[in-house]
Amino acid sequence: MKYAVGVDLGGTGIKIALFTAEGEIVKSSEIKTRVEDGGKHILPDIANEIRSLLAEAGLSSEQILGVGVGVPGPVVDGRTVLSCVNLGWGETDVASYIEGELGLNCKIGNDANVAALGEAWKGASRDTHSSVMITIGTGIGGGVIIGGEIVTGFLGGGGEIGHAPIHPEVEGRVCGCGKVNCLELFASAPNVAANYLAVTGKEMSCEEIFNAAKAGEEAASKVVDDMQQLLGKACAFIGCVVNPEVFVIGGGVSQAGTFLTGKIQEYYDHYIFPSIKGARIILAELGNDAGVYGAAKLALDEWS
Amino acid sequence: MKYAVGVDLGGTGIKIALFTAEGEIVKSSEIKTRVEDGGKHILPDIANEIRSLLAEAGLSSEQILGVGVGVPGPVVDGRTVLSCVNLGWGETDVASYIEGELGLNCKIGNDANVAALGEAWKGASRDTHSSVMITIGTGIGGGVIIGGEIVTGFLGGGGEIGHAPIHPEVEGRVCGCGKVNCLELFASAPNVAANYLAVTGKEMSCEEIFNAAKAGEEAASKVVDDMQQLLGKACAFIGCVVNPEVFVIGGGVSQAGTFLTGKIQEYYDHYIFPSIKGARIILAELGNDAGVYGAAKLALDEWS
Secondary structure (H helix, E strand, C coil): CCEEEEEEECCCEEEEEEEECCCCEEEEEEEECCCCHHHCCHHHHHHHHHHHHHHHHCCCHHHEEEEEEEECCCECCCCEECCEHHHCECCEEHHHHHHHHHCCCEEEEEHHHHHHHHHHHHCCCCCCCEEEEEEECCCEEEEEEECCEECCCCCCCCCCHHHCECCCCCCCCCCCCCCCCECHHHHCHHHHHHHHHHHHCCCCCHHHHHHHHHCCCHHHHHHHHHHHHHHHHHHHHHHCCCCCCEEEEECHHHHHCHHHHHHHHHHHHHHCCHHHCCCEEEECCCHHHHHHHHHHHHHHHHHC | CCEEEEEEECCCEEEEEEEECCCCEEEEEEEECCCCHHHCCHHHHHHHHHHHHHHHHCCCHHHEEEEEEEECCCECCCCEECCEHHHCECCEEHHHHHHHHHCCCEEEEEHHHHHHHHHHHHCCCCCCCEEEEEEECCCEEEEEEECCEECCCCCCCCCCHHHCECCCCCCCCCCCCCCCCECHHHHCHHHHHHHHHHHHCCCCCHHHHHHHHHCCCHHHHHHHHHHHHHHHHHHHHHHCCCCCCEEEEECHHHHHCHHHHHHHHHHHHHHCCHHHCCCEEEECCCHHHHHHHHHHHHHHHHHC
16 A cells, blocks of 8 residues: 655744545644744754654555655745745755655645645545635735646746735735735734724634624624625636636634635625626635645655 | 638628638638628628638648637637627637538637637747737637636636726726726727717827827826726736736737837836836737737647
């Protein structure tokens, strides 16, 4: 029997899971991301944790088809991440390290792209023609999957939907990337809170604002509706570029469920070019595991 | 020696060209599109013209790898166009007709998508990782090419960039598609003229407005600049979805040359997510032949 390893490398934690080639999780673990010292402990920690996991499962290297890794930065060639600000990394050849250290095949991808691949493999967008995942949390990430494959882009920017310039400039509001029109700047969790603060003068978390909106509170409803309109319009724009069968909404804010997605769907249907109306806006299904699923699939697509 | 036939079916004319498998045009012709009687003469006309072309070139069916056809409507499966308003067509199985009539393999695609494929094969975007073509004329069409292939989309909407909802609504301005935020509604040739009329009260063609802008006329410069800004912003949005290596600008308005594309590039560079800055905005090279090139390539990719 053959297996693959999926690694989801985040700014605070690293998830590692051992998969059968069919996509069942056999064993998994999570370790802390040690970002100190320029992040130099991270790759050795991952290698050690993979060794332990294989030992616990009683597997030899020969039984592992490959290791896939989702990393929080742009990836162009499947091997090197150009930078990971959260990890203190500059350009880092993750695949060569893992291959050299463990003697296993390794392929890497951008974390949001890889999560989209995970959902397309075993989650909400399985068996679809094409999908775009939008992950809404502290920021907005995304991934475009066509024909079962990640659209990486020329410079690793495929699915960087959070930085799509969609909103008119608002005085004093600047995105972490330095730009002023980003989707993320108005529709991510902290920015929903900022929108609410700007209107009401009250500090509430995005989750609290969604709960208030569910309860019918006027200002919260307006702020949530504005966010849904912007997301629906962004999806309609994306629809005119790659026209996916489904949009998968994930990330912490997707806990709001169909209260979130229902209105995004309405705005999508309103804004989309009528000839191609028909895509569905659905909720992600794999939660925090989307990354390890997608990472394992990256490896399986390459070596199985 | 093997050949392919490329057909570009437009609302007023039909271009047909016979290509070598390497992409040299051996013979070509153009006939009028007879849209009368619900467009029922169009396919027989195409079949007859292909027969004549092969006879003139002294070629037998066995030497033809296939026929590719670009059609002005959405295509999902490579065979059937869902509707062609300009031709009076409802759903039409073009491939089966050509195959039945001529005994040749046939594959079809949306005309703007096919033109993008032509530019990626032998034109401005040859040898690129990925490209998005934007054709600016009476309307705005487009095509997305990744890994040498057209991104068709689930419902044939890949590259329908003219209908991307990007502009804020303007009272009284409605796109042919019924929507009010379309890129095309503000940046196509007739809409540039409408923008100029709205500002100055003067009727000028898009070409005249570009000439006035080149000569430094203030209102024309402003209208052209607004259009370039909108196009640059649209390209930056597309960059955050598929991140192509190049954007190819074609269509009648691209006659304005780098006077058009230079400013689109500036606005693109201004709006694009800084981490993925680097795409080039370039002029199409194949002019009205892009369609026949791309159509022939469709067939060659399938049967050579």
